[in-house]
Amino acid sequence: MVTLVLPRLAARAERRFQRAAAVAGRNVAAARHVGYWWVLVSGFFEPVLYLLSIGLGVGALIKGFTLPDGRTVSYAAFVAPAMLAASAMNGALAETTMNMFGKMKYMRLYDGVLATPVQPFEVALGELMWALVRGSIYSVAFLGIMVGMGLTSTGWAIAAFPATVIVGFAFGGMGMAIATYVRSWQDFDYIMVVQFAMFLFSGTFAPVDSYAWFMRIVVEVTPLYHGVQLLRGLATGALGWGLLGHVAYLIALASVGLVIAGRRMGVLLYK
Amino acid sequence: MSAAEPLITARDLVKRFGDFTAVAGIDVDVHAGEAFGFLGPNGAGKSSTMRMIGCVSAPSGGTLRILGMDPVRDGSAIRARLGVCPQQDSLDPELTVRENLTVYARYFGISRKVARQRADELIEFVQLTERAGDTVEPLSGGMKRRLTIARALVNDPAIVLLDEPTTGLDPQARHLVWERLFQLKQRGVTLVLTTHYMDEAEQLCDRLVVMDGGKIVAEGSPRQLIDRYSTREVVELRFSEATLDSYVGKLESIGERLELLPDRILLYADDGDAAVAAVGNRDLRPSSVLVRRSTLEDVFLHLTGRTLVD
Amino acid sequence: MAHPAYAVFEHQLVSYRRVWRGSVLSSFLLPVLFLLAMGLSVGGYVDRTGGLGVRYLDFIAPGLLASTALQVAASESTWPVYSGFHWHRMYHSMRATPVRVADMVRGHIAYVLLRVALSALGFLIVMALFGTLHSWWAPLALPVSLLVGLATAAPIFAFSALVKTEGMFAVLFRFAVVPMTLFAGVFFPVDSLPLAARALAYVSPLWHGVELTRAATLGTASAWGAWAHVGYLVAWCVAGYLLATYRFGRRLAE
Numbered sequence: 001m002v003t004l005v006l007p008r009l010a011a012r013a014e015r016r017f018q019r020a021a022a023v024a025g026r027n028v029a030a031a032r033h034v035g036y037w038w039v040l041v042s043g044f045f046e047p048v049l050y051l052l053s054i055g056l057g058v059g060a061l062i063k064g065f066t067l068p069d070g071r072t073v074s075y076a077a078f079v080a081p082a083m084l085a086a087s088a089m090n091g092a093l094a095e096t097t098m099n100m101f102g103k104m105k106y107m108r109l110y111d112g113v114l115a116t117p118v119q120p121f122e123v124a125l126g127e128l129m130w131a132l133v134r135g136s137i138y139s140v141a142f143l144g145i146m147v148g149m150g151l152t153s154t155g156w157a158i159a160a161f162p163a164t165v166i167v168g169f170a171f172g173g174m175g176m177a178i179a180t181y182v183r184s185w186q187d188f189d190y191i192m193v194v195q196f197a198m199f200l201f202s203g204t205f206a207p208v209d210s211y212a213w214f215m216r217i218v219v220e221v222t223p224l225y226h227g228v229q230l231l232r233g234l235a236t237g238a239l240g241w242g243l244l245g246h247v248a249y250l251i252a253l254a255s256v257g258l259v260i261a262g263r264r265m266g267v268l269l270y271k
Numbered sequence: 272m273s274a275a276e277p278l279i280t281a282r283d284l285v286k287r288f289g290d291f292t293a294v295a296g297i298d299v300d301v302h303a304g305e306a307f308g309f310l311g312p313n314g315a316g317k318s319s320t321m322r323m324i325g326c327v328s329a330p331s332g333g334t335l336r337i338l339g340m341d342p343v344r345d346g347s348a349i350r351a352r353l354g355v356c357p358q359q360d361s362l363d364p365e366l367t368v369r370e371n372l373t374v375y376a377r378y379f380g381i382s383r384k385v386a387r388q389r390a391d392e393l394i395e396f397v398q399l400t401e402r403a404g405d406t407v408e409p410l411s412g413g414m415k416r417r418l419t420i421a422r423a424l425v426n427d428p429a430i431v432l433l434d435e436p437t438t439g440l441d442p443q444a445r446h447l448v449w450e451r452l453f454q455l456k457q458r459g460v461t462l463v464l465t466t467h468y469m470d471e472a473e474q475l476c477d478r479l480v481v482m483d484g485g486k487i488v489a490e491g492s493p494r495q496l497i498d499r500y501s502t503r504e505v506v507e508l509r510f511s512e513a514t515l516d517s518y519v520g521k522l523e524s525i526g527e528r529l530e531l532l533p534d535r536i537l538l539y540a541d542d543g544d545a546a547v548a549a550v551g552n553r554d555l556r557p558s559s560v561l562v563r564r565s566t567l568e569d570v571f572l573h574l575t576g577r578t579l580v581d
Numbered sequence: 582m583a584h585p586a587y588a589v590f591e592h593q594l595v596s597y598r599r600v601w602r603g604s605v606l607s608s609f610l611l612p613v614l615f616l617l618a619m620g621l622s623v624g625g626y627v628d629r630t631g632g633l634g635v636r637y638l639d640f641i642a643p644g645l646l647a648s649t650a651l652q653v654a655a656s657e658s659t660w661p662v663y664s665g666f667h668w669h670r671m672y673h674s675m676r677a678t679p680v681r682v683a684d685m686v687r688g689h690i691a692y693v694l695l696r697v698a699l700s701a702l703g704f705l706i707v708m709a710l711f712g713t714l715h716s717w718w719a720p721l722a723l724p725v726s727l728l729v730g731l732a733t734a735a736p737i738f739a740f741s742a743l744v745k746t747e748g749m750f751a752v753l754f755r756f757a758v759v760p761m762t763l764f765a766g767v768f769f770p771v772d773s774l775p776l777a778a779r780a781l782a783y784v785s786p787l788w789h790g791v792e793l794t795r796a797a798t799l800g801t802a803s804a805w806g807a808w809a810h811v812g813y814l815v816a817w818c819v820a821g822y823l824l825a826t827y828r829f830g831r832r833l834a835e
Contacts, residue, residue, distance in 0.1 A: 005772050038748060038749070040754050042752050045756070046755055046759055049759060049763050052769060054768060057769040057774070058619075058768050060629060060632075060773050061630060061633060062623075062626045064630075065626065075626075187603065189607050192606075192611075193610055193611065201618055204617075206623050210622050211622070
């Protein structure tokens, strides 16, 4: 029985993966055009600039920085992993919310795609795969800069890389689900405010213990906090079982997002 | 699936959007190798029918089988063997002409090598070789439509669905599209198309159904439909006076039938010249007289009392 | 009859009525969140070392006011202008009326300045609530914001009339607006920048705006003397306006 079912399941999974890869392949083809490159490359600079400005510039005004566990690190070393997490979030959200909404509503790309054997869930998966590839390139570059500035070691940077993929995966899945609820470009104003608030308050620039208790609860429920904690733990070499909790949270978020996105796209496009 | 079984079978097919019924129970059979048309004005339910056949819209009632499969359960497998040219071009504006085809081929699981090869053949087939490396954005409407048709052929489909293939194109571009579609027909490709142009239906369709208000009102080949629902010739009369109604009584019993349109009167007669002579005998002086053969437009007018293009 | 430039201004107001909710969020709430996150929570750590001589909150609040002016001016001068040529083609429709190119630029920039003024006023009130206004000169921060708004909006109008793809705006923000916001003295004094970066900060209109705003709200002297900063900003305004009018004309003649 098992021998009969498994190969068939595997073949089905492989076809699904291939079709998702074809969706991602479309973005690779588009990325080869010159204008797109500019946007892609420039996206890398933003987190680096933040690191230099806040991490080094403001960091110069803060002498040592004591972590909750008592160790003292430079402010830049404290902020850098948070910028890495935020960059993974911003990259994944940009690709999945704005770009996906544009493709769905304005370019009407998926109308053409769904006339082929490709199914909505596979479109969602393919877009997410692309977001992860693109995000990973940014993450590797940023980790390289962190190592170069002496903000983490090569070993910990390598350990942190898969975690950045998980963070991207979580926000990509969530972003896609959100994109299916967006009505017009104006709605992105709201998304941006929430995104920016997370960026500022998720223990990014200062530890959350300085917040009032109710603020802490809100922050600890939101996803970026978990991404920041996970990456900061890895980049500063502070391992603990708590990190697995952050990983579990992020993977759960990604899965829920993907399932919702696949379903909603079916509803929106198969009218 | 036996060879004689139709590629598409619909029985009492219904599509509802909330309270609105777009398709109100239609029966259709499309056989291998034929060019089948849905003719009707905007809002007749043609596009909804096409979307159901394209497996991107689930029927609200009745049965629909395509290539021997169920469109709801086997949608993906059916779509693998369809080529779809939607009413609104959904080309990828960020890609070049060739990339639009190669990227699309990948959605069907076609290997990169075969995709490139087929893209080049199709680009030549739709006469876009010189624009192959350009992005889609600056292409003319006719070029875009030809590219969309090429895209619909990239998987070597068993059935090609064309929703209003020449709507919005200028006459020259339309002829170019027709010529390409005619070539496909010659090759034995099964075509299913919707149109509200009677000349398009006459040129391309072996068999067609006339739709109005979500229902099929007539079915047959263009010739059969004209023979059955119209006369051989039609006389179009225009008068300089604004009120055409007064002429209706005066023209009575000339030809078989008379239709009053806002700007002209149509006299249906097997012998048009005889009818014109009869008009002259009654001392009526039309400002213009045109004798022509009956078309599907006349069939539609007779069946529904309305014109196709308004 | 009203001046054609006023009609252009009014046209913008009509569309603003439909989108003002989202814009309140992005042009008012975002800077306030920044003030809270940086000024209060990070500020706690800065103040312990006492390197600035003033509270960190007092230091960055005027900087954020000037950068808000830049932010609003930039976002209102990019996509909306581009859209006027490419999507809505509003400028093309205006071209068919007695409205002149200069009227289009003036009317639309006037609207951008209104948006800058509204955001700046809102932020000034928040600053007052947080007790960051320490001088009677503080109200002057409002006209300074307008000056920063014009000095940045005008050249960006020219840029938006020039570019052919909207992707270039991401580049503008990432290579000009964001670096200015981060390095032109908003969050830390430019003295700590390496020489080359400091020179770039001096070139940027934002730094001059930050200096003037900070001088106004703290009641201190600015780096180069107020009139030098004002003069520099006015130069950007004039050059930007001339360039914008020229670019608009070129684009509409195509």
